[in-house]
Amino acid sequence: MRITILGGGVMGEIITRSILNKHIVESDQLVIADIDESKRRRLSKNYGVKTAKSAVRNMDKTDLLIICLKPQGCGNILENLRGRIKKDALVISIMAGIGIKSLQTLLGHKNIVRSMPNIPARIGEGMTVWYSEKNIPHLQILLSKMVFQSFGKELEVFDENMIDAATAISGSGPAYIFYVAEKLISASESLGFGHKESLRMIRQTFQGAMDLWDETSLSPGHLRQMVTSEKGTTEAAISCFEKLGTGAVFNEGVNAAYKRAKELGKETGRIKK
Ligand SMILES: NC(=O)c1ccc[n+]([C@@H]2O[C@H](COP(=O)([O-])OP(=O)(O)OC[C@H]3O[C@@H](n4cnc5c(N)ncnc54)[C@H](OP(=O)(O)O)[C@@H]3O)[C@@H](O)[C@H]2O)c1
Structure with a gap:
């Protein structure tokens, strides 16, 4: 072959x-x-x-x-x-x-x-x-x-529409994860950690969370609830994310990627090589 x-x-x-x-x-x-x-x-x-x-x-x-x-x-x-x-x-x-x-x-x-x-x-x-x-x-x-x-x-x-949907989810997905990491690094620095320390903490937090997800096979929602105690620190953060409409923001972002994937299909011939 x-x-x-x-x-x-x-x-x-x-x-x-x-x-x-x-x-x-x-x-x-x-x-x-x-x-x-x-x-x-x-x-x-x-x-x-x-x-x-x-x-x-x-x-x-x-x-x-x-x-x-x-x-x-x-x-x-x-x-x-x-x-x-x-x-x-x-x-x-x-x-x-x-x-x-x-x-x-x-x-x-x-x-x-x-x-x-x-x-x-x-x-x-x-x-x-x-x-x-x-x-x-x-x-x-x-x-x-x-x-x-x-x-x-x-x-x-x-x-076939699901390919454009996948483009917006798994295709662009790694960039979303890195984007969240970037935002966490900024937040970590604003609390006084240095850049290197922030990188180390956040990278290991991502790695540990992924490994835990892999090993337990529990749903992300279940795993999140496991670390969210009533009136605790995680709950304070999650309530704030929810109040600010983080879910809707992600939804809109993913939809923008989906729409862009559809548009790309119409641009095949426009730029000459
Ligand atoms: N990168 C990702 O994460 C990713 C993920 C999923 C899917 N994709 C898809 O994968 C495709 C390629 O992405 P990529 O990141 O690999 O792009 P890329 O690095 O720009 O690779 C495209 C290659 O094609 C070459 N090329 C341009 N015109 C050509 C011609 N007439 N004949 C032969 N080769 C030519 C380009 O050369 P020049 O650089 O000289 O123009 C370049 O080396 C895209 O359609 C993208 O949608 C990418």
């Missing part, structure tokens, strides 16, 4: 490394197509893979094409591949916002799996939510799962 990764940026590199680490293919069976020569040189040196400036000439040998381009302006790049992809090849897209129908039209190809991974994929702890139409052969579904599992966990959804 031969794989082409289109776009050797952050995600393209993570996926390359994961696929090679799990021996889904060996390095001589994988080509990364990226427009940037210095990136191509580095990827080829680090992973022993072949590289190309464009994916066009590789398509007749590619069994699996993984599209890791930025959604903005990808239209032209994908249109260049139209009519060149092998009929029985599988295409996996990780691009935010671009729906299967648009991908099918741009590429002139049917077998497409649309997915949304997230950045912890970098350490093999990603969460990938994916969708495919019913016509995809079973073996290609298994192959897609193998690819997604090579960098973390995967979840299949049966309504």
Whole structure:
């Protein structure tokens, strides 16, 4: 089997490394197509893979094409591949916002799996939510799962809208967690802790809370109540968060991300590369 990764940026590199680490293919069976020569040189040196400036000439040998381009302006790049992809090849897209129908039209190809991974994929702890139409052969579904599992966990959804929803939840989710950490660091500093001390405390608090969640499998609500005694300090903080409408703020933020994911789908051709 031969794989082409289109776009050797952050995600393209993570996926390359994961696929090679799990021996889904060996390095001589994988080509990364990226427009940037210095990136191509580095990827080829680090992973022993072949590289190309464009994916066009590789398509007749590619069994699996993984599209890791930025959604903005990808239209032209994908249109260049139209009519060149092998009929029985599988295409996996990780691009935010671009729906299967648009991908099918741009590429002139049917077998497409649309997915949304997230950045912890970098350490093999990603969460990938994916969708495919019913016509995809079973073996290609298994192959897609193998690819997604090579960098973390995967979840299949049966309504394509849920990919945009997943973009707003798990796709952008790690950034929300880091945002909460940033706010806690500021709060910690305002109470007199130094930056290094705050980082250490908050990082371990996140780590400990996650490990506890993992190990107990209790719901977050249950775990929160376990540390919230009546008229205690945690209750004072949570009541304040509630009074300020933190839940509604999160809801609005996530909805803004969802709306943006929908808009991205309309921007495929606007920026020319
Ligand atoms: N990063 C994340 O956390 C994350 C999570 C989930 C999904 N995604 C999705 O993953 C996709 C890629 O994101 P990313 O963060 O990996 O972006 P990125 O680092 O910008 O990677 C895209 C790569 O494609 C290259 N490229 C541009 N035009 C090209 C062309 N004509 N032919 C070949 N390569 C070309 C870019 O080169 P230049 O830099 O020279 O333009 C860049 O190296 C996006 O669609 C995003 O929605 C990202």
